[in-house]
Amino acid sequence: MKTILHIDTSARRTDNDIQEFNSISKTLAAHFMDKWMTLNTEDEVIYRDIGLNPPEYISQDWIAAVFTPDESKTDEQRALLALSDTLIDEVDQADIIVISSPMYNYGMPAALKSWFDQVVRIGKTFTFDLARGDFPIEPIMSGKKLVLISSSGEFGFEIGGIREKMNHLGPHVKTASKYLGVEEFYEIKSEYQEFADERHENSLKDAYRDIDELVTQLS
Template sequence: MTTLLQLDASAQPLERSHTRRLVRGFLDAWRARRPQDELITRDLSRDPVPPIDTAWIAAAFTPAEARTPAMHERLVLSDRLIDEVAAADVIVMGAPMYNYGMPAALKAWVDQTARIGRTFSFDLARGDVPIEPMLHGKVLVVLSSRGEFGFAPGGPRAHLNALDPHLAACAHYWGVAPPDHHTVAIEYQEFKDHRHDTSVAQAHADVLALVARLMAAR
């Protein structure tokens, strides 16, 4: 059985959110073929994760056996979020581009799940590569939407894309290696012309094709 983790970061409801509809399309296609698979859902916009703070950092960087009760309490939510990632085989992330980067709701989740001793170890004995992921073998599917266009490598706005590189840089915290990181994006949203319509249709077709490829590989 495969476990999927659904993450929605759009501030918009389903009827107004391209990323929510892409995520819905992915999951509907997957579960139509594999209804027995488990689904964990987390709506980061409707149930926001708090940003990390001084108390969180102090708790996370204190060895577990030395933490106070208050420190353990401060990490309860982080532990729950990391447990969801650890349980998942496929992470399906609805991640719209806001101001060329990720929504604040998603950034808070990233910071809560990138945690020493839970998702990565740190050892200076490894020299210049002290970080080593503790989770492995997972697939990350990023389903995105962008108001403008040309954010892919080589595109006219690639240098403005702070969303995709950030997620790629952090993917190892969630046990994802580069071949298992997939992105489908809708563009031209602010232009509202035929290019946007074409991009929407292509993205939904790409999602169905991606589901088929991922299932064939399992």
């Protein structure tokens, strides 16, 4: 039995009266989860929609609390870190993390960046030791898989694509997730949303097909 941490990040919902207003990334992620649970009925799911309920931004006081030894933390500092502790516990439980995310301004939504800032935390998800030389940071957790299901208005963000250097979503998520113990990273993309043409429809069909194949592969 596995535990899946499912995180949606789009500001859009999926229950709008007008279909075109619905989040593509959330809809694709819901298909992934439906397919997964059909094949893995005993698995546990932890779900958060941080697009609708974004985590708080970190602050100077939050940073001070992180670097205060546990035995010296005040009640106020413990309260500041309560959300971070909960989010980190969810990551710790997860065998597979499924993140759905639109590309906003060529990068991740602010809510997803805030989530990463809350969970990538010294002493909890990574250690820091200058004895390691120029690479002092090492993850504490290990063995996790992450599936990023993304949507974008344009296209060509893949390696070798015409907008490869403009892609600050997938590479950022992949880099940051290493410090959550992620050792296998997968991304399924839907593109061409702003063009709303046959290329977009084909991209959606390909994404649904790729999801089905990946679920079968990982199950």
